Amino acid sequence: MNKVECTLCPRHCKLAEGQRGDCRVRTNVGGKLFSLVYGKPCAVNTDPIEKKPLYHLLPGSSAFSIATAGCNLHCLYCQNWEISQSQPENARSTPMSPEEVVSKALANRCRTIAYTYSEPIVFYEYTYDTSKLAKDKGLLNALVTAGYIEQEPLKQLCAVTDAASVTIKGMTEDFYQKMSKGTLKPVLDCVTTMKKMGVWVEIINLVIPTWNDSDEDILALVRWIKNYCGVDTPLHFSRFWPMYQLTNLPPTPESTLNRAWDIAKKEGLRFVYMGNLPTHHGNNTLCPSCGKLAIERRGYEILQDHAPNGKCKYCNFQLAGVWK
């Protein structure tokens, strides 16, 4: 006996005494479920907000970024697998309370705390407590997540979250099963709930050769975003780079990303971006009203900002996003 069922994510791991969840960071001790990573970040950095990527959240500002070990998905291409797929004992961590995270963020002149690199859902309690404190101090909270979470914890978290960059990895259950050992529906539900609850959402899609790079795959994603999130929701197509268990594939050709970009623009999405191609014009924000260059970027750097506070200086059009 003494079994517990974790209800944080759709896996609903049922754990006997001493067992850990699929995420490796939640365990049953004496019939109670405990987080093994609360206050134990294994990655702490100050990053440009553009790295998350969140292009419509205080452009040019810094995000105090934290992560712990663990993830509830197991993507074959994971870029941060050293921490996301490790046990907390095997990822070197530094003790840091939520209070310390907030004070370090303020000391580093960050305007946002980003819960990122691995998966903030699996360090839920740490994310939530830190977010509450950060909000009281006037900081914004941003999740960088795969969105594989149950609705009840998500709604509670949304109350203290300002923005999220959510990866929709593919548009079929089959893709999620094979690539990430997860399911698609909870991810889509997560995005729509975030939108309903007023969280600023930007969608990421890693375009992987032969896996999700057909016109049909891209069109399905773009149309879903258009119908359920709206044309003002930024979409970032990101270039795949061979990593972890998917080193047999080549990097995504630029022509594939250009094709994806064209499809999304043709379908009417207003803000379509290119990730992992630092010098591509697809890093820039164009004003949807006058078509002029609003924000010019090179990689994570802002070269020109013609839309202070999100307002186009040529036509006064207010761009969607969080600008103040």
Add this chain to the structure above:
Amino acid sequence: MPSKITRRRFVKICVLGMAGFFIAKLTGDPTQRTPGSGNLKEASFYRRADDLAG
């Protein structure tokens, strides 16, 4: 044939070595131990066995 002092020293080293080994075993590699709940944070979303159906 070692002298008395050498033998005493030898025994001393063995005893200290064994003590060190057992202390390291008890306090060492945390992956080999079931964590206690003392310094852990209780999770927010879970059900206990008595709440589980079936």
